[in-house]
Amino acid sequence: MRKLLVLLAVLSLGLLGFAQQSRLDVVKQRGKLICGVNGGAPGFGFINEKTGSYEGFDVDFCKAVAAALFNDPNKVEYVALTAKVRFNAIQTGKVDVVFRNTTVTTSRDGSVGVDFLPVNFYDGQGVMVRKDLGVKSVFDLKGATVCTNQGTTTEKNWTDVDRAHHLGTKLITFEDFSRSFDGLLSGRCDAITTDKSGLVGWKAKAPNPDDLVILPETLSKEPLAGFTFQNDSKWRDALTWIVYATFQAEEFGITQANLSNMLKSTNPGIRRFLGVEGTLGEGLGLPNDFVARVIKHVGNYGEIYNRHLGPDSPFFIPRAGSLNAPYSQGGLIYSPPFR
Amino acid sequence: MKAINWARENLFNGVFNSVLTLVTLAFLYVSTKGILHWAFYEAKWSVVPDNMRLLMVGPFPPEEVWRVWAMLVLTLLVAGLLYGNSTRVRPPLWMWAGALVLYALIWPAVFPSTRFWLALALLALPAGMLLGPLVPRRFLTPLAAVALILLFVLPSAVNPNQWGGFFLTVLITVGVSLMAFPFGLLLALGRTGKLPVFRTLSVLYIELIRGVPLVTVLFLSWIMVPLFVPEQWRLPDLISVSIGFSMFAAAYLAEYVRGGIQGVPKGQYEAAWALGLSGSQSARFIILPQAIRSVIPALIGQEIAIFKDTSLVYILGLFDLLYMALTVTKNPKYLGTDREVLLFVMFVYFVGAALMSYASRRLERAMGLGTR
Numbered sequence: 001m002r003k004l005l006v007l008l009a010v011l012s013l014g015l016l017g018f019a020q021q022s023r024l025d026v027v028k029q030r031g032k033l034i035c036g037v038n039g040g041a042p043g044f045g046f047i048n049e050k051t052g053s054y055e056g057f058d059v060d061f062c063k064a065v066a067a068a069l070f071n072d073p074n075k076v077e078y079v080a081l082t083a084k085v086r087f088n089a090i091q092t093g094k095v096d097v098v099f100r101n102t103t104v105t106t107s108r109d110g111s112v113g114v115d116f117l118p119v120n121f122y123d124g125q126g127v128m129v130r131k132d133l134g135v136k137s138v139f140d141l142k143g144a145t146v147c148t149n150q151g152t153t154t155e156k157n158w159t160d161v162d163r164a165h166h167l168g169t170k171l172i173t174f175e176d177f178s179r180s181f182d183g184l185l186s187g188r189c190d191a192i193t194t195d196k197s198g199l200v201g202w203k204a205k206a207p208n209p210d211d212l213v214i215l216p217e218t219l220s221k222e223p224l225a226g227f228t229f230q231n232d233s234k235w236r237d238a239l240t241w242i243v244y245a246t247f248q249a250e251e252f253g254i255t256q257a258n259l260s261n262m263l264k265s266t267n268p269g270i271r272r273f274l275g276v277e278g279t280l281g282e283g284l285g286l287p288n289d290f291v292a293r294v295i296k297h298v299g300n301y302g303e304i305y306n307r308h309l310g311p312d313s314p315f316f317i318p319r320a321g322s323l324n325a326p327y328s329q330g331g332l333i334y335s336p337p338f339r
Numbered sequence: 340m341k342a343i344n345w346a347r348e349n350l351f352n353g354v355f356n357s358v359l360t361l362v363t364l365a366f367l368y369v370s371t372k373g374i375l376h377w378a379f380y381e382a383k384w385s386v387v388p389d390n391m392r393l394l395m396v397g398p399f400p401p402e403e404v405w406r407v408w409a410m411l412v413l414t415l416l417v418a419g420l421l422y423g424n425s426t427r428v429r430p431p432l433w434m435w436a437g438a439l440v441l442y443a444l445i446w447p448a449v450f451p452s453t454r455f456w457l458a459l460a461l462l463a464l465p466a467g468m469l470l471g472p473l474v475p476r477r478f479l480t481p482l483a484a485v486a487l488i489l490l491f492v493l494p495s496a497v498n499p500n501q502w503g504g505f506f507l508t509v510l511i512t513v514g515v516s517l518m519a520f521p522f523g524l525l526l527a528l529g530r531t532g533k534l535p536v537f538r539t540l541s542v543l544y545i546e547l548i549r550g551v552p553l554v555t556v557l558f559l560s561w562i563m564v565p566l567f568v569p570e571q572w573r574l575p576d577l578i579s580v581s582i583g584f585s586m587f588a589a590a591y592l593a594e595y596v597r598g599g600i601q602g603v604p605k606g607q608y609e610a611a612w613a614l615g616l617s618g619s620q621s622a623r624f625i626i627l628p629q630a631i632r633s634v635i636p637a638l639i640g641q642e643i644a645i646f647k648d649t650s651l652v653y654i655l656g657l658f659d660l661l662y663m664a665l666t667v668t669k670n671p672k673y674l675g676t677d678r679e680v681l682l683f684v685m686f687v688y689f690v691g692a693a694l695m696s697y698a699s700r701r702l703e704r705a706m707g708l709g710t711r
Contacts, residue, residue, distance in 0.1 A: 039656065040669035047666055049390045049673070052398045052501075078398075079500055079576075080656040080666075088562055094576070205675040314671040 022234035024285050027096050032075040035062035036089050036098035039080030042201040043308050043315035044101050054078045057308040058099040060298050061120060061226060061243065065097065067297035068242045068290040087112050090229060097239055099226040101197060108227075115236050117226040118243045120301075122323035122332055124218035125157050126196035128203060131213050133190060138217040139165055147172045147180035147189035154194050157220045177202075184212070195222060200315035209314070216321040238284045245291040247335035248273060249300035250326060256299045259292065273338045280338060291338075301333060302326075377678075386676040387683045390667045391449070394683070397503015397658040406493045407506055408456035412463045413493075417486045419467020424479060427472050430465035438462055499575035503658030505687060511581055511649045511659070516642060518585035523592030528622060530593065531600045541593070548590035554651055556587045561655045580652055588645050595637040599630030632706050639699035643692050660684055 027033055037058055038045040045056035054062075063073035079095050086102060089095045091113060101123070102108075104116045127146070129135050135144075138161070148154045150173040162169050172189060174180050181202050183189035192199075196214060203212050226243070228236055249255075252270055254262045263274055272278040275289035282288055298304060305324065309317045317324075325331025350360045387394070396407050422428070438461035446454050474482070494502065502510065529541035548556065560583025561576060568574050603626050611621035631638070653662035664680045667673055673680075 039658065039662070040666040042669050042671060042674060046669045046671070047393060047398055049393055049667065049670055050401075052393060052401055054398075077498060077500060080658065082654050082656055084654055085558075085561070085656065092562060092565060094565070201669075201674065204671060314674070 022285075023096055023229060023232050024235040024238050027235075028069060031070065032077055033062065033066045033069065033097070034077045034079060034095045035059075035065070036079050036081040036086060036095040036100055037062060038100045041101055041197070042204065043313065043317075044197065055308075057121065057304060058101060058226075060304045060307070061099045061246075062097070064246060064294045064298045064304075065239060065242050067293045068238075068245075068286055071287075071293050071297075073297040087114055090114050090227065093229075096235075097226055097228045101224045102227060103222045104225050113230045114227040115230050115232075117228065117236070117239050118247075118335075119223040119225045119332070120243055120246075121197075121224040122218060123195055123197050123222035123224050124323070125154055125193055125220040125222075126199050126218060126317075127191050127193045127215045128184065128199045128212055129191045129215065130184065130187075131211050135191075135213075135215065138215050138219070139167070141167055141169055141191055143168050143170075144190035145170045145172060145188070146191045146193060147174065147183045148193045149174055149177045149180060153220070158193055161219050181205075193219070196317055200309070200317055203316075204314045214317060216318050218323055234285055238286055241284055241286075241338075242290065242294060244335040245273075245294050245338070246298070246301040246304060247326075247333050248338055249291065249295050250302045250333070251328070251335065254295055254300060255303060256295060259295050263292065269339070382679050383673075383676050384679055386667065386673045386679050388447075390670075390673070390680075393504060393667055394660065394663055394680075395504045396506045397663050398501045399497060399503065399506070400501065403497050404453065405456060406497065408453065408460060410490055410493050412456070412459045413486055413489060415460060415463035416467040417483060419464045419469075420471045420474060421467075421479065421483065423468035423471020424474055424476065425471075428468065430468040434465045434468075438465065499577040502577065504663045505660045507577070507658060508646070508649050508660045511577070511584065511652065512642075512646045514581050515584045515588055515645055515649075518581070519588035519592055519645075522585065522589040524596055524627070526589060526593035527596035527600060528627075530597055532618075545590045545593055548587055549594075553584075553587050553648060554654065556583045557651060557655060559583065560586070576655055576657060580655055580657060584645075584648075584652075588641065591641055591644075592638065595634045595641060596630060598637070599632075599634035600626060602633055603629050635703055635706070636699060639695060639702075643695050646691055646695065647688060660687060 037054055037056070039054075040046060041056065041058070043056060044058045045054060047053070048055050059078070062076050062078065066076045067073045069075075079089065081089050081095070081098060081100055086098055086100050087108070090098060097117075099120075101121070103123070104119060108114060109116055127138050127141070129141075133144075135141060144167075146158060146169045148158060148171070155171070155173055158169075158171060161167070162171070172180075172183070174183070177192075177194060177198075180189060180192045180194075184192045185206065192202075194202075196218065199214050203209050203214065206212055226239065228239060252262070252273065254270070254274070259274075262270060263276060265271060265274075265276075268277075272280060274292045274295075275281055275287070279288055281290045284290075287293070299307070302319075305319060307313070309315050310319070319325055319331075320329065323332045325333065327334040351357045392399075392401065392404065396404055399407065419430075423430075442458060442461050445457060449457055526541045526545060529537035530545065532538060557580055560579050564579035564582055565574055607625055607629065608621065611625040616624065649659050650661040652659050653665075658666065661684055664684045665677070668675070668677045668680055
């Protein structure tokens with residue numbers, strides 16, 4: 001019995017010793033990042049048919065982390081995670097960080113035992129209409145027929161919006177969302193409503209996607225963020241500020257194209273931000289020029305957004321007027337100061 | 340004329356049958372018209388050849404795909420060698436002709452650089468058969484061993500997280516079968532044997548595993564197996580999941596084999612005993628050969644079940660054929676092509692399962708099952 005206790009004590013000491021090593025050091029030592037992503041979320045994560053590599057909005061944040069750490073966005077090993085196993089993957093340490101369209105909630109932060117990074121996409125219930133309806137806002141939908149699926153929070157949310165703004169819409173619900181979509185195409189429904197990131201997928205499936213418009217309003221809270229281990233501040237801080245760096249770069253107007261000019265800027269704030277002077281990165285355990293590396297390889301938040309969800313992509317989610325706009329334009333994309 | 344007579348006799352003999360024939364024809368027309376129209380006019384079949392590499396090997400790096408080709412060539416060549424050596428059969432003409440036809444059919448779908456490998460793969464089997472009789476028998480075992488080692492070495496340069504598609508499906512099927520079969524055999528022997536410890540353990544194991552859904556076993560092994568190995572090893576998910584899968588399959592295989600063992604007449608046991616064979620000798624030479632021979636159909640059935648059940652590994656993010664196919668349809672360029680891709684997957688699974696059934700029938704005939 002005593003032997004067993006000694007063994008247990010030694011083991012737990014060993015575990016403690018292991019726990020003290022931050023994942024940041026482990027990743028640096030390994031020389032590549034292991035990033036959990038979604039293998040099949042249109043616009044957020046999918047596999048390119050030519051190169052066999054991952055692409056998408058979430059994937060770009062993995063690349064940003066690799067760029068900051070190794071000055072090479074390709075030093076990432078991707079692990080496709082389903083919704084069921086994404087938290088286990090962190091709990092068992094299979095991946096270093098997960099960027100996989102995951103909503104931040106109290107229970108996930110608390111009892112599931114992961115720590116969230118800054119929200120990088122404000123998803124939420126959206127509304128899609130046919131372009132010929134000439135509607136610009138959800139509040140123009142007075143007396144319209146709105147379709148969605150039965151017994152979901154989507155249905156309840158819409159009833160709340162309808163009542164709050166006295167829209168007097170008629171709500172039709174279907175068992176399956178594809179019926180709502182068919183209803184929209186055939187004219188039975190004036191508008192359909194579900195999560196925005198889902199709407200873009202449906203929109204792209206339409207015979208003529210340009211005939212459909214997703215309205216800018218967001219009707220429910222689905223803030224999506226990356227997440228990582230609980231109780232590893234060093235690693236989480238580094239990740240947090242890499243995400244913030246993409247926000248701040250957009251605010252400064254620093255892009256992949258003008259980075260080389262910006263590096264010569266005399267503005268002390270920008271010089272500090274890009275690591276030309278000062279030691280901002282060092283305190284985080286990152287290289288001082290980590291921001292410049294992120295911008296060079298991946299770009300600022302606006303560039304990431306436009307690459308995958310912008311007007312030229314098949315999944316256009318309007319950014320202006322939505323929560324994903326920079327805070328200076330009424331959105332929620334806001335970075336604390338880099339100083 | 341013959342056809343008209345046949346139709347008159349079988350389809351239009353009497354009012355009721357005539358009406359029934361017409362109604363059936365109308366129904367067939369209505370029900371297949373939409374499908375045929377879709378298949379020939381609306382379906383975007385280009386999604387399948389465009390994504391062929393993803394469907395076959397998943398996110399495997401394109402510049403490393405030759406490794407998978409080499410594995411295929413090696414397997415076919417060695418199979419041909421062994422078959423040719425043991426049977427002394429020269430490759431029949433249809434095999435060469437078939438290789439030519441297949442090459443003509445497939446080559447537009449593959450990249451120019453892989454056509455070389457395609458040709459090699461198609462020629463490997465008949466070439467192996469041709470060379471087989473020339474190889475001295477004592478070289479065969481070392482040759483097969485070298486091939487086996489190469490089969491392990493070839494893909495190991497690529498991270499298992501990047502293996503996928505049909506390649507992964509086949510790999511899991513083969514790996515699980517190889518691990519599950521010996522384990523299942525031991526369990527069956529343990530359960531039918533006289534030693535109470537082994538019997539109880541075997542019964543407990545079999546009943547426990549069979550009482551749990553496969554998804555649960557896969558999920559548990561995904562979480563649990565890494566806990567049993569040192570943290571810095573980072574066992575690939577593929578391995579931990581395959582271990583769980585094998586444990587599951589072994590329990591079923593054990594029960595099939597037990598059925599076979601119990602079907603061996605008591606006289607055989609007594610005869611073995613009378614000859615003075617020990618327990619293990621009688622199991623090896625008398626009981627198991629007869630037991631396994633009689634349950635081949637069930638074993639192949641289990642094999643086909645393993646082949647199809649591999650699609651469940653998708654919940655753990657492993658890109659088997661089905662999950663890879665569903666992922667392909669999430670690519671912005673190929674949205675809305677679920678039907679085309681799923682039909683292709685169905686076709687691949689069907690061909691795979693049909694080949695196994697065919698092999699099973701050949702094996703049964705070769706072993707004279709049901710004839711003696």
